[in-house]
Amino acid sequence: MQQTAHPTEYIERATLLNQINTALANVRSESDILAAIAPFASRFGPAQLLLHFVDTDEAGSPTQLRVVSTIGNPVLPNGQTFPVSEATLKLLEACTSHDANDQPAFFNDFDTDPRVADSARAIMHIWGMRSGIMLPLRTGKRWQALMGVTFAEARAITAEEHDIYTQLLPTLAAIVTTRRALLSAQEAKEEATLLYRLAGRVNSAVSHMEIVQAISILMPDADAAYLAIPDHTYTALAGNFSIVQMQMNGSQAGQVTEDSIPVAAFPITFTMRDNRLYVIEDVMMDPRVDPVSRTSLAEAMGMQATLACSFNPEDDLTRVLGGFGFRYAQPRAFSDGEKRLILAARELLMAAFDRIRLQRETELARRETEHARSRAEIVARVTSELARARDEAGILTALASLTSIPDGCYSSLHFASTDVDGNLGFQMKSNRHPGGKFADTSLTWFKVIFRASEWPGLHYIEQHPETILHVTGAEEMRAIFGDAAQKTLDLGWRTAIIIPLWADNVWYGAVQLLWMEEVVISDDLRQMIDTLRPVLFSVVTARQAIISAELARHEIEQRANELATVAKVSAAATTLLEEARLLQEFTALTRTHFAPHDITLYLADGTKHLRPVASVSDDPDDFLDVDGECLAARAMRERRGLISHQMVQELLTGMDNPQDATGLRTTSELAAPLVVRDSVIGVLLVRAPYGTTMGESQLRVMSTLADLIAVAIQNSRSYRQGKELAALQERTRLSRELHDSVSQALYGIALGATTARAQLDKDPALAKAPLDYVVSLTQAGLTEMRTLIFDLRPDSLEKEGLITALSKQGGLLEARHGIRIVSEMCDEPNLPLETKENLYRVAREALHNVMKHAQASTVVIRLEEDEDEVQLDIVDDGRGFDPNESFNGHLGLQSMRERMKAMGGQISITSEVGAGTHISVRLPL
Numbered sequence: 022m023q024q025t026a027h028p029t030e031y032i033e034r035a036t037l038l039n040q041i042n043t044a045l046a047n048v049r050s051e052s053d054i055l056a057a058i059a060p061f062a063s064r065f066g067p068a069q070l071l072l073h074f075v076d077t078d079e080a081g082s083p084t085q086l087r088v089v090s091t092i093g094n095p096v097l098p099n100g101q102t103f104p105v106s107e108a109t110l111k112l113l114e115a116c117t118s119h120d121a122n123d124q125p126a127f128f129n130d131f132d133t134d135p136r137v138a139d140s141a142r143a144i145m146h147i148w149g150m151r152s153g154i155m156l157p158l159r160t161g162k163r164w165q166a167l168m169g170v171t172f173a174e175a176r177a178i179t180a181e182e183h184d185i186y187t188q189l190l191p192t193l194a195a196i197v198t199t200r201r202a203l204l205s206a207q208e209a210k211e212e213a214t215l216l217y218r219l220a221g222r223v224n225s226a227v228s229h230m231e232i233v234q235a236i237s238i239l240m241p242d243a244d245a246a247y248l249a250i251p252d253h254t255y256t257a258l259a260g261n262f263s264i265v266q267m268q269m270n271g272s273q274a275g276q277v278t279e280d281s282i283p284v285a286a287f288p289i290t291f292t293m294r295d296n297r298l299y300v301i302e303d304v305m306m307d308p309r310v311d312p313v314s315r316t317s318l319a320e321a322m323g324m325q326a327t328l329a330c331s332f333n334p335e336d337d338l339t340r341v342l343g344g345f346g347f348r349y350a351q352p353r354a355f356s357d358g359e360k361r362l363i364l365a366a367r368e369l370l371m372a373a374f375d376r377i378r379l380q381r382e383t384e385l386a387r388r389e390t391e392h393a394r395s396r397a398e399i400v401a402r403v404t405s406e407l408a409r410a411r412d413e414a415g416i417l418t419a420l421a422s423l424t425s426i427p428d429g430c431y432s433s434l435h436f437a438s439t440d441v442d443g444n445l446g447f448q449m450k451s452n453r454h455p456g457g458k459f460a461d462t463s464l465t466w467f468k469v470i471f472r473a474s475e476w477p478g479l480h481y482i483e484q485h486p487e488t489i490l491h492v493t494g495a496e497e498m499r500a501i502f503g504d505a506a507q508k509t510l511d512l513g514w515r516t517a518i519i520i521p522l523w524a525d526n527v528w529y530g531a532v533q534l535l536w537m538e539e540v541v542i543s544d545d546l547r548q549m550i551d552t553l554r555p556v557l558f559s560v561v562t563a564r565q566a567i568i569s570a571e572l573a574r575h576e577i578e579q580r581a582n583e584l585a586t587v588a589k590v591s592a593a594a595t596t597l598l599e600e601a602r603l604l605q606e607f608t609a610l611t612r613t614h615f616a617p618h619d620i621t622l623y624l625a626d627g628t629k630h631l632r633p634v635a636s637v638s639d640d641p642d643d644f645l646d647v648d649g650e651c652l653a654a655r656a657m658r659e660r661r662g663l664i665s666h667q668m669v670q671e672l673l674t675g676m677d678n679p680q681d682a683t684g685l686r687t688t689s690e691l692a693a694p695l696v697v698r699d700s701v702i703g704v705l706l707v708r709a710p711y712g713t714t715m716g717e718s719q720l721r722v723m724s725t726l727a728d729l730i731a732v733a734i735q736n737s738r739s740y741r742q743g744k745e746l747a748a749l750q751e752r753t754r755l756s757r758e759l760h761d762s763v764s765q766a767l768y769g770i771a772l773g774a775t776t777a778r779a780q781l782d783k784d785p786a787l788a789k790a791p792l793d794y795v796v797s798l799t800q801a802g803l804t805e806m807r808t809l810i811f812d813l814r815p816d817s818l819e820k821e822g823l824i825t826a827l828s829k830q831g832g833l834l835e836a837r838h839g840i841r842i843v844s845e846m847c848d849e850p851n852l853p854l855e856t857k858e859n860l861y862r863v864a865r866e867a868l869h870n871v872m873k874h875a876q877a878s879t880v881v882i883r884l885e886e887d888e889d890e891v892q893l894d895i896v897d898d899g900r901g902f903d904p905n906e907s908f909n910g911h912l913g914l915q916s917m918r919e920r921m922k923a924m925g926g927q928i929s930i931t932s933e934v935g936a937g938t939h940i941s942v943r944l945p946l
Contacts, residue, residue: 083113154178248343262281262284302355331344403549607635607730631654662723664691903932
């Protein structure tokens with residue numbers, strides 16, 4: 022309860038109020054307002070006198086306090102601004118909680134007064150305020166200012182202070198309102214003047230740099246003024262911003278720089294795209310600033326506060342056209358006037374921005390037209406050179422004439438192929454080094470097929486066949502290729518362009534441009550490559566068609582050569598009856614006519630193995646397991662020809678760079694079984710050289726060759742078996758002949774000699790008859806022995822001739838068996854000894870069969886010769902036989918046929934049961 026003042030006190034207070042009001046009536050500035058009440062306030066030892074202007078929003082709610090004047094300890098200097106917090110708002114409400122007119126708020130102790138929030142109390146402690154008086158200066162209900170008188174210690178507010186400040190409150194409110202109106206008018210005039218100056222500078226600006234320099238006059242206390250320009254009009258967080266900014270404070274004041282920053286680093290530009298004005302007074306505390314934008318603004322750009330304006334069209338909030346603003350390195354509050362000024366400058370800057378943008382677009386269009394014309398000329402020239410290219414190297418040379426290809430380019434052309442499993446592969450056909458040097462196509466890495474899945478770049482275009490791959494740098498390679506990028510990096514490549522040649526789901530090839538350094542691929546080069554891609558595709562496919570035609574012609578020649586070889590093998594099979602000579606001839610023919618294929622003939626050895634018996638391979642397998650899974654074993658089990666293609670990985674060497682790489686080589690393997698009747702006696706195995714693929718035509722040729730060889734080997738074996746059987750029969754005959762003739766003669770000689778010896782002791786005259794008997798037997802035995810020896814080796818053929826030999830053979834049979842022999846012989850024929858021997862053997866075999874089986878009484882031996890042939894006939898009048906009947910175990914007739922076939926002759930046998938037999942041999946000269 023306040024005490025009633027003494028009349029003297031009333032007079033003193035009235036005098037004091039009159040003095041203060043007189044001083045207030047003459048104020049010219051905010052500091053004059055505090056100076057007018059300072060004499061009274063100083064009586065009580067205040068720590069500080071403060072005058073804050075209170076800024077409000079459109080609804081009249083306080084938004085910001087600005088320190089406009091202070092007296093005393095300068096804890097809050099002039100110009101300090103801070104937003105109205107909940108604690109500040111609570112304090113303001115304490116000053117306006119009266120039912121009638123506003124009243125000063127008196128605080129004896131901020132620490133204990135419930136009207137003071139804890140957060141405000143803590144700040145007051147920092148500012149050295151323990152008690153104080155707050156004067157709300159309002160017009161009606163709208164805040165104009167807040168005056169404070171604060172003390173460093175808690176104290177009771179006196180009745181005089183209460184009375185004086187209460188009396189002064191209306192006057193102070195009126196003076197502050199008038200002052201603020203005057204300041205607003207001055208500020209509006211200054212704004213108009215500033216905007217007029219800005220208009221002159223902006224209208225004369227011809228670049229973004231000059232616009233930034235022009236707007237720097239709007240906020241002279243800013244750390245930097247900036248202009249944000251998107252690289253295109255966008256509707257999502259993509260692309261980049263060009264930031265043109267001018268430093269306004271510090272050692273680099275006046276410097277203008279331009280940087281490119283990703284839009285994705287500033288999501289706030291999209292989340293706040295419906296704002297024309299961006300007011301961020303504290304980047305770290307503003308809840309509208311997302312974490313990504315906060316990091317980019319505070320850490321990357323050093324921005325803690327900004328006042329900015331966008332150029333976004335109000336009728337299309339999805340488009341971002343850029344904007345301008347001011348950057349502060351510390352948090353800062355912005356006044357309504359500053360916001361109003363920035364918004365007022367927006368329309369002026371938008372017009373200038375559009376004008377410069379249109380000028381730039383016009384200039385860019387002009388330059389683009391020139392570039393387009395230049396590109397068109399280059400593309401036309403390269404197209405002409407591509408059309409004249411005669412080989413793969415010419416294609417790369419034409420492509421290298423693109424003037425915008427960076428130095429150090431390695432270019433290569435690959436043709437596509439697919440294996441039997443559908444795996445896509447690429448085979449290098451030409452490789453051009455920097456400076457125009459071409460790699461030697463005999464190197465290993467030209468002979469292999471690179472499987473697309475094994476190489477990152479090729480695998481990428483396999484998955485994206487319609488996209489030209491452009492990749493620069495290790496980071497981008499890892500982003501596109503993933504873990505597989507390391508393989509490309511290990512080879513030393515840092516930049517790549519890969520052009521897929523693909524159409525209608527068919528792969529034809531690819532062109533690679535590679536650099537071992539990170540190089541910039543210009544937009545011009547990208548566009549020209551994209552334009553040339555159809556031409557490149559057409560030229561490469563035409564080249565492939567030419568190569569295919571050449572390969573087809575070569576294949577036809579090869580097939581003809583192979584068929585000629587088959588014919589020669591067939592001829593050898595019909596004339597060579599010895600297996601060793603047959604295999605030797607087969608090896609010689611295949612080595613000559615099937616090079617460079619590896620060909621090996623395997624024959625069954627009676628076990629589970631196949632052994633090589635003839636080969637033109639440098640390293641044939643020692644044996645093959647017939648139960649194994651190799652192609653040859655499968656072909657034998659399935660009794661049909663098989664062919665297999667596969668890609669085999671190998672180490673590539675001879676590359677110019679120091680890295681080694683792995684590639685894939687194509688191999689083809691063919692197996693054809695050797696089938697005779699129902700038996701498989703072996704297999705023909707053919708391996709094509711690397712990079713060569715065998716097809717069905719080769720399989721048919723090799724299968725035919727295998728059938729011929731199988732028959733020839735079987736005939737050779739039958740011939741050998743026939744010779745062995747004939748030799749056995751000959752030995753048996755000789756044994757029988759020795760037993761029937763010579764052995765009996767020797768027995769008779771022994772018996773006669775024994776008898777003669779016994780007679781010599783008794784009556785020598787009687788010994789003469791036994792001795793004569795012995796002599797006759799000896800003569801007969803000698804004749805028999807000579808005949809047998811002649812059969813073993815008819816040497817007399819060379820000395821005495823075929824006629825004599827046949828005559829002796831007939832005489833022997835006539836003497837031994839009592840059969841009448843009729844000889845009708847021509848003169849000695851002019852034949853090789855081997856031919857005479859074979860004719861003699863046939864005649865002897867025929868006569869032997871007569872003696873053994875025919876029971877004939879007469880045999881005619883006839884030999885005739887004319888200009889074309891020699892004919893031998895053996896005719897008997899025996900019991901005859903059926904020539905179509907088989908005689909198991911008797912190979913005489915077969916032996917005669919084989920002898921004549923080996924000499925190119927013919928033999929005919931005519932016989933009927935009971936009508937004798939006629940054997941006729943005809944041998945061409």
